[in-house]
Amino acid sequence: MKKYSGGSFDTVVIGAGHAGCEAALATARMGKETLLLTINLDSVAMMPCNPAIGGTGKGHLVREIDALGGEMGKNIDATMIQCRMLNTAKGPAVHSLRAQADKKAYQFRMKEVIENQDHLVLKQQEATKLFIEDQKITGVQVVTGAVYQCRSCIICTGTYLKGRVFIGDVQYDSGPNGLFPARYLSDSLKENGIKLQRFKTGTPARVDEKTVDYTKMQIQEGDEEITPFSFETEHLDIDQVPCYLTYTNTETHKIINENLDRSPLVTGDVVGIGPRYCPSIETKVMRFKDKERHQIFMEPEGLYTREVYVQGMSSCLPEEVQINLYRTVAGMENVEFMRTAYAIEYDCIHPTSLKATLESKQIEGLFFAGQINGTSGYEEAGAQGILAGINAGLKLDEKEPVILDRSQAYIGVLVDDIINEDASEPYRMMTSRAEYRLLLRQDNADLRLTPIGHQVGLISEKRYEQFLRKKEKIAEEMERVRRVIVGATDRNNQTLINLGTTPIQSGVSLAQLLKRPQLSYENTAPLDTNRPDYSKHICDEVEIQLKYEGYIKKQNAQVKQFKKMESKRIPENIDYQLIEGLRLEAVEKLSEVRPMSIGQASRISGVSPADITVIHVYLENRKKENANRDAEK
């Protein structure tokens, strides 16, 4: 094969999955000439696992991507076939959106958006080699010999790198969903000093709906009123498709137990580490022996297909065993497989080698996003994709990077988590990971992040204007509600009693009344006769901010403490070996992660509070020495 020049770009994005699409759209929309490479053009924005976007924590991520000017929210709004707001019985902080997608429609729409995007070129090519000079990325070579010059590169290779599929003792090299694996790029990464590890994930079988008896399962419908993901989608009205719930039983478990020795997880053929929150059915049965049944959710893969995704039944047992065990489940007695469940093992990097911008610490201009960073999930990938794209774009313009911290966004929590702790399993977003989750709600993602999206050029002026107006209205209405005094009239008290709460003795501000659990912004309308007509977004925001004011204050106080520690910067050139008193383990960890602040350092596993003291004293001393030296000069 002869090399030849394929042209020159500002940014080359390798991989057009959920991370790659967001990354490429971000750089292109920031005006950077962008090349997006994919092993197969039919796999753009492919969902190789479940046909759904969002869920707890993940729904928050999609909202944040949207607030920054990303595409995922709009794309799922346009292609969803069912939508639910989860956790509505709980507080506003943990309300989470999840939608079932028409997989193919999702892919096609995203591909179309990419094809129509200025400054963006999409090609089916397997990237094979990185060109790096003076620790800077300069180009990417593809399997046909073309070399694309570039100033930055974002690697979003998902589970393709040296992918290997396991179905019992049937094992072969493959990317997800029967696509080609990426065979060469791993070696090029290693040659350039980037360390790799093997992770594992899996997916259940897709079964033929014609062979499923839904009458034996529980139907699960979508919400009557759909809340869109994107802050730009005004209203969504679609015919929704239901999902179904069924269960495994003792017979299922018996078959699994009898065949455990045939699972590559048990035989040790799979060396990659699988996630605890995505356990195969055999792992569940092994680990939770007392559980008599496990839930199975049947999710349609789209409107124009009979394929159904069997959530809860991922497996890498031999196909013959899989079929037998699926057939023990109520409603699947005669089920036929269309795609067999498999486990896949792939190369990923150690994300501790990344900065909070998702740029490699070793190689300038080289960014990583998505599953290559040891995460799992479409939303986690998309979130990293847009952040890496934004920072690649900003870097080309020699502008300050965007770094989101734990108090700003779930994206900030995600990045901070993965770059500080070398995880031993793929990372999934959960609301439990966000310590300030009351502040990081899905409803206020735009309030938190739209100004950043606008600043980097991903949010249009028109949307930004609208956003500012919304913000203004919220402030006005909050102010008004604080001022409105509800009189202790008989009529008002009767309303209060009807709403299940106690009457008032004298005038009370409406804001104060809203703190009562029985009262909401909506049901207090009769007490508030001059109420202006505002959209639901605004009313919700006003209610949440007033109703939970006390708790919000508590979290704000915690954030203040947190920010103090984050603002104590550690210089980039610090040599931890020179610091007397640091424990060896801490020196190693700190040298690897190279934290930006004392706050970040304190979150690195293996760094103790005593180590933090030592660093702090060292830094202060150094600062003083420098000051003295300057004074002498």
Added chain:
Amino acid sequence: MDLFNDDVIAAIATGDSAGGIGIVRISGKGAEGIADAVIKTSSGLLVKDFETFTMHYGKCFDYYDHQLIDEVIISVMKGPHSYTAEDVVEINCHGGQVVTRTVLKAVLDAGARLAEPGEFTKRAFLNGRIDLSQAEAVMDVINAKTEKSLAYSMNQLSGGLSDQYQRIDQELVHALTIIDASIDYPEYEIDTLTTKDLLKIIDGLLSNVQSLLSTAQTGKIVRDGIATVILGEPNVGKSSLLNALINSDRALVTDIAGTTRDVVDEYINIDGIPFHIIDTAGIRETQNKIEALGVKKSLSMLDQADLILLVYDVSRGTSQDKALPFDINPDKTVINVYNKYDLAESNIQDEDGIVISTKTHYGLINLKNKMKDEAMHRINKKDNENVLSNLRHIHLLNQVNENLLNVQCGLNQNIPIDLTAIDLKNALDCLREITGRNVGSDIIDSIFAHFCLGK
């Protein structure tokens, strides 16, 4: 972690001084405001309006119920010309160590944080007030001094108290695990907790925490000193012994029997162990009404005593075999002290007794060593009762308590569970500050250890 917050710290600056004056030092931006929250000056001037390096009279009040605590003198040193190079307020109290502690508590209630050992010095260093070698020297001294009490707190954590913390910790993690699992996996059939279940758990936790806090009362042995009562017949030299122990003329000494009528107390520190020394009126049958009251009071001190120094006058011949005119509870620790050895050779048969002379200071070292041994013995014995004595621990455990009360209140008001979880998590954070472990991913690990979740 807390060491580097730019917050306001406070502590008693007079350490183990034996004198009556205790100083509460407050340092950091906002120190004056905190002082103003608990102090009213006689002039009506606010502390924040004081000129730097001036002193003012005033009164210190409880932060919550505004009860008068003590008359005090307040001085202000504005940064950078103070020891820490920050704004510093010092409150001089006169009522002895207990009062000084109460003043400190008021300051902490008003928003200051209890300083770690050596933290003032550390700030002085970090703020460029002193150089590293100076700082290290001071820190060495501080560390040496606190070594013992540190050893005690370690002991505290390794014994029954640690088990108690462990149990509270486990319950908290358990509750948070179930709450968070139900939040992150709303569609899974997992054992959720009803409000009633949770309330029961919280009730249990509260009673555990509160019973621990109540042992703080017993724990004052280590904090407030071993209550040491000097007892004996009139004129045997009890007041002289107090003065000799504290090395100053605190109590009135005369050759008139029945000099001491009221209780006189002082604090001393023997190798890191604090003693609260209480001098009492000599005990005898008396017609004098006032003296009789004093005798009664002396005997009543016996109940509170951890340690009794029973003083005899060897020059009168040891009255050992004479029946004491009062009973001593057999579980009290008694040290027989034979005084005025300079006046008479004594042929005392008491091997455990200590022979001294307060006049020549003969035998005082022996007495102190004996007191220390007995105290250690007593502390070790008390350890089994989960004595909570570290002021910082009490402070944090109080916060645990407060957060749990918030949880209880939230649950009773039907506040959404993810919000009450904020208080629950805070409670765990405070507890972990005592035990020195990070919460990190403990909850998430626990979720996956306990529940079968995920696609």
